[in-house]
Amino acid sequence: MTSSSKLESDQPLTPAGRLFLRPEINQIIHCVIGLRNSIDVDSIKSQIADSVMIQHPRFSSLLVRDPNGVEYWRRTSIEVDRHVIVVSDPVSDDGASNENAVNDYLADLSTSSTMDINKPLWEIHLLLAHNCVIFRIHHALGDGISLMSLFLTCCRRADDPDALPTIVSDSKTARKARQKRWAEELPKMLLALLMTVWFSFLFVGEFILRALWVSDRKTPISGGDGVELWPRKVATAKFAVEDMKAVKNAVSNATINDVLFSVIGAGLSRYLEHRQPNSLKEGLQLTGVAMINLREQPGLQDLADMMKGNNGSRWGNKLGILLLPVYYHKKMSDPLQYMKRTKKMIDRKKRSLESYFSYGIGKFVMSWLGAKVACILNYRIMCNTSFTISNVIGPKEEISVGGNPITYIRATSTSLPHAITMHMMSYAGRADMQILVAKDIIHDPEFLAKCFENALFEMKMAATTLNVK
Structure with a gap:
């Protein structure tokens, strides 16, 4: 119209x-x-x-x-x-x-x-x-x-028909942890500032190069230009939030997002070893694209004000991009090594301004060069990386709609140039990850889902053994 x-x-x-x-x-x-x-x-x-x-x-x-x-x-x-x-x-x-x-x-x-x-x-x-x-x-x-x-x-x-669902925002928990860390590091503020500048310089530079020509090496899970038009399959990986918390608690100051990305790295390594045994280089980098919400998650009681713009927060999309690498490794003797390496990488990402830069440069390009140029840059980032990942926190208790109890909540999207797109949604102690794949590239997404589930199970068993000791 x-x-x-x-x-x-x-x-x-x-x-x-x-x-x-x-x-x-x-x-x-x-x-x-x-x-x-x-x-x-x-x-x-x-x-x-x-x-x-x-x-x-x-x-x-x-x-x-x-x-x-x-x-x-x-x-x-x-x-x-x-x-x-x-x-x-x-x-x-x-x-x-x-x-x-x-x-x-x-x-x-x-x-x-x-x-x-x-x-x-x-x-x-x-x-x-x-x-x-x-x-x-x-x-x-x-x-x-x-x-x-x-x-x-x-x-x-479901247990109180007059009460709204409760959302626990992981971003708020992480923000409190960062505030505590900054307070503890107050005497080292200059060093912390220098690290922020350094990591921002590194990651923003990588972001720009990815939008231009730098690309992941081709693997059995690589997508590319035009793959968004290919036929798709969907499979579901199912996790227990308690298992993810057990792994999180095994590594100091870790978060659920650290656990999720560790599972992604370990699961993809398992899958690639299945597809091309002993043919991939140890430590091969696979880069994921994660959309980061740059606003606080609105509480349900504040939503009406947000809709009207009364609380200073506009409705719409305020999203930055993080490039999150995982590395191919043959099976490790200690599954928690995935977690420790992933946490180190994500902690560095948190110290940088990469997500804010990506939002700012996207807004600038859109305003001054137009949507077509902005789309070309974003599309190239997708073609030069290996997968998309997102995580949305849902209600922690069971809920109903119109008096009909909800058994699960899952999310996915339309296809992208990636051959793998993963969306995780938590609900009432469970976390389901929808895995959308280009079926001519990844013909067995059910096996891929099992790789992720087994990766979390092995990490949980390692965490349990660590606690016993």
């Missing part, structure tokens, strides 16, 4: 929002909700019509473009029936389990056409035969954390 004139009420897109609309990147988030009981379609539509989501400006706005091609949000009326897609029959004819059938449906969505811009950019797919709801939301509407917070305003705790 185009617009010949801009209205006073129109709101501009964020730089990241404009980037996510480019056809080369075009990012749509798929949030998958499993329900214990059967789905009442009329009840779901009624809840949507009465929800906070419908009141949100982004969810009730059309995407329009002015004569110069600049995108804006324009408020419109919502017809719920246009946004709810009901799938009554099983989505698979081969007798697949609910999980495999839903994953196949997600794989098809990941390479499907972009969303209809003649209506606000969101849909809800109801898979009645699988007791599953899929929220299909364009990334231009907001970042994953904001969208998750918005969804949770429609939910209630």
Whole structure:
């Protein structure tokens, strides 16, 4: 849809929002909700019509473009029936389990056409035969954390139907730890400042080189230009949060994100050894791209103010990029070595300003050179690295929507030039990681998921043995 004139009420897109609309990147988030009981379609539509989501400006706005091609949000009326897609029959004819059938449906969505811009950019797919709801939301509407917070305003705790879910933000915990560390290092402040400058110089330099020509070496998991168009498969790796905490506690000052990335490194090493035994160089670097939210995760009680801009924080996308390397190693005698090496690398990343630089340079390029140039740079970073990883913290207790208990919450997205895209979502003591792969490159994602699960199990056993000693 185009617009010949801009209205006073129109709101501009964020730089990241404009980037996510480019056809080369075009990012749509798929949030998958499993329900214990059967789905009442009329009840779901009624809840949507009465929800906070419908009141949100982004969810009730059309995407329009002015004569110069600049995108804006324009408020419109919502017809719920246009946004709810009901799938009554099983989505698979081969007798697949609910999980495999839903994953196949997600794989098809990941390479499907972009969303209809003649209506606000969101849909809800109801898979009645699988007791599953899929929220299909364009990334231009907001970042994953904001969208998750918005969804949770429609939910209630299973043990207290009047109470909102609780989100524990790992970023707040990490921030407190950093504040404590800075206080302890106050006498060494100059050294800390020099380290920040040094690591920022190193990592920002690498970021620029990745956007230009420096690339990972080709391996059996490498993607590249055009791979985003290839057919996909989806598999799910399942972790217990308690197991991740056990590994975290085995290494001083570690975080859950340290554990996750250690599992990624160990799991990919296992998988590559399976695909090309004894043919890869020890220590080979595989670089991951992680989108970092540069805002605090909003509490549900603050969400209404955030929607209106009353608390000084704009809705939208404020994301930086971190390049996170992992290294191929044959099986180590001590699985916790993955954790120790990963923590050292991530601690250096935390000391740098890489994520803020990447956001700032992206905003600058978008503003002065346009979305096309910004897209080219981001696309090259994707082509020159090996995988995408994200982690969103969900509610810590079981919740329900419309009185129907939720059994799992998972997330994935549309495809990228990477052959592997991984999204982890925690919920009620569990953490499920959706692994989206180009199936002509990685034909056995279920085995890859098992590699990640086994990597965490071995780390947990090593941590348990360490505690016993």
